[in-house]
Amino acid sequence: MKFIVQWNGLPTAEGSVIERFMKTGGQTPDGVKLLGRWHAIGGLHGFAVVEAEDTRGISALALEWGDLLTMSIFPAMTDEDLGAALAKHQATHQQ
Template identity: 30%
Template sequence: MLFAIYYEMTPQHRDEVLKRFQKLGDAAPKGMKVIGNWLSVTLLEGWSIVEANDVADLGKLFQSWTDLNVNHVTPVFDEAGAHSFLSGHKK
């Protein structure tokens, strides 16, 4: 399953977040794949797309970040998945 993650950091935590990111990288647990990461030019917000089969893997990912970031996680379809879903739910 794909998840879109939007995260925000406050200016007072930005430097610590960036240090931790340089140290840990995306820190994806085994069984989870990071499709991509993007940061705003202000370095105060970012977006990620990850693939995970177990929601516990998402919990493991966020253990290293919830003290510094506000994280919003949303399950999403890719385009093929959306077409498949919509074709099966016609009225």
């Protein structure tokens, strides 16, 4: 399953975030595959798209950075998956 991970950090956490990221390379925990990550210019804001079989790795990711960043994590769908869900919805509600 894919997840969208958004984060925000306070300016007071900048030094600690930089230090941790440089030390770890921002590696994801076991069970979480990083599909892409983007960072805002000039701030501690960004988002990533990750893939995981279950929420255990996602929880580990949130806990690893939770002391420095606020994170929002949402299940994500591709256009194809959404299209299939919408087609099914339309079919069941047009009868």
